[in-house]
Amino acid sequence: MQSRMNVISLLMTLLCFCGTSTSCPSGCSCNVNRTDCSDLNQLASLDSILNQLPFDTSYLNLSNNNFTTVEPGSFSNFSILLHLDLSRNLLSTINPGCLSNLSSLLHLDLSRNLLSSLSPSSFSHLNNLEVLDLSENLLARLPVNLFSGLGSLRELVLRDDRLKELNPDQFKGLTELRRLDLSFNSLSSVPTHLLDGLQNLVWLSLMGNKLRTLQQTSLEPATALQHLLLEGNPWNCNCNLISLKHWLEWITYTGGSVDSANCSLPANLHGKDLRTIPMEMFRHCYPLYLETRNPSAADGHQVPPGSAGDCMRQRYRTVSVRRATATVVVAGVVCGVVCVMMVVTATYGCIYAMLMAHEQQQLIEGNSQQQQPLMVAKEPEQDEKEDLMPTIGKGAEAKECVGWMAFPPEVCV
Known part of the structure; x- marks a missing residue:
């Protein structure tokens, strides 16, 4: 029994090492479970590199090697691979089944290739994939069910892929998606139901496309959206953008961030940010x-x-x-306050005027009492008047009469 168990364990070990190597491929750098085979100086086929890879490789960088094809089953022996970088090659297509055994893959980078078409089943078995980068390729259209099996995908990059249109069901099933980059394509519209089911989407970029209008109903399904990039589109700021303006204001009010959505039309609004245009x-x-x-x-x-x-x-x-x-x-409040102040002022003015008049009256009465003489001169009696009257003569008497201006002229005759 013991010998049988030893044989079984030996067979399992041989099966694990079958088709793989514990050495590092020529020109690559290997560090624990990370293998970097980017920018190889000599021309090397993908199969020759994969046949020499350590069996426990979880990070594999194959960027910038001018690979043109990936054959089905190429990665069949690397079931624990977590990160695969095939960017900056000359890949024109991804054959169905070439990635079918990478069920544990978390990060796949196929950017900066020459991919012009993809099979609907290209990523069908990558159930645990979290990041997929397909940027800077020649993908004018995408199969409707291309991402249907990627239930764990959190980030999808489709930047600069020459996309002209998207199917309303293009991202159906991506319930865990948080970042979606559709920038620098040729999209002229966004389907109404494109974001349906993306309730966890937080970041969306539509910058650098050909969008002239965008309906609020196209963005409403993404209830968690907090970052939206819209710059670089020829927005036509007419009546059709009113709903978008309201939605952008709401996102900003709730703490989200939106970059500038500058108008191209009409001419009187050219260059103005849609968010800052008055509703009038x-x-x-x-x-x-x-x-x-x-x-x-x-x-x-x-x-x-x-x-x-x-x-x-x-x-x-x-x-x-x-x-x-x-x-x-x-x-009404201002007028009421003003009226009350006017009444108070008038009342105060009247009271002040009465007090001043009373004080003036008292002052006048005091002054009049001070100006009365203390003793009144008595008029001379009749006898004294006769004694004081001078004797009237012809010469001196006339001169004396001239000095007395109080007498009438008849007295001086």
């Missing part, structure tokens, strides 16, 4: 916007209070009208 610039859009949300209101029917149409009407009124109630209240 879009007041002409209110009938059209209300018609799209509530057609009955556009036909002249009364909009019931509290309905969606009434909410839109209240939102799209001009600032002066929307704030009329607050203005009336503030004006």
Whole structure:
């Protein structure tokens, strides 16, 4: 029994080492379970490198080697591989099954190649993959179910891939996705249901595309979105961007970050950031916007209070009208305060005038008492008057009469 167990263990060991090597491939650097075979000076085939790799390799860098193909089953002996870098090669396609045995792979970098097409099953068995980088390739279109088996994917990079359109179900099933990079492509629209199911998406880049408009409903499914990049698109800031403007304001209000969305059209708004344009610039859009949300209101029917149409009407009124109630209240308070102050001032003025008049009256009465003479001169009696009257003569008497101006001229005759 013991000998049989020894034979079985020997067979298992041989099977583990089958097709692999414990040495480091020529031109590569190996450190524990990390192998770097990038920028090899001599031309080497991918198969020759893989046949010499240590069996316990978990990190493999094969970038910048001008590899043109990856054959099916090339990585079949590296089931514990966690990181694979095939960037900066000349890969034009990924054959189905070439990555099928890498179920433990966490990071796959296929950027800066010549990939122009991918099979729907290219990544079907990478159940634990967390990061996939397909940037800077020639992928004008992607198969609808390309990412359907990547339930653990957290970051997907599709930057600078010449993408012209995306299917609404393109990212269906990526429930753990947190970062999505679609920048520097040729996207002219974003499907309404593209982000459905991406409730964990936090970071999204749409910069450098050909987007002229973007509906709020296309972004609403990403309820956790906090970082949005929109710069470098020819935005047409007309009535169709009102909903996007509101959504951007809401994201900023809730603590998120949005870069600039500069308008290309119309001419009077060229170069202006959509977020900073006053809502009054879009007041002409209110009938059209209300018609799209509530057609009955556009036909002249009364909009019931509290309905969606009434909410839109209240939102799209001009600032002066929307704030009329607050203005009336503030004006009433200010006018009341002013009136009270005027009454107090008038009352104080009257009291002050009365006090001053009373004081002036007392002052006048005091002065009049001080100006009265202490003794009144008595008039001379009749006898004294006769004694004092001089004798009237012809010569001296006339001269004496001239000196007395109090007498009339008849006395001097």
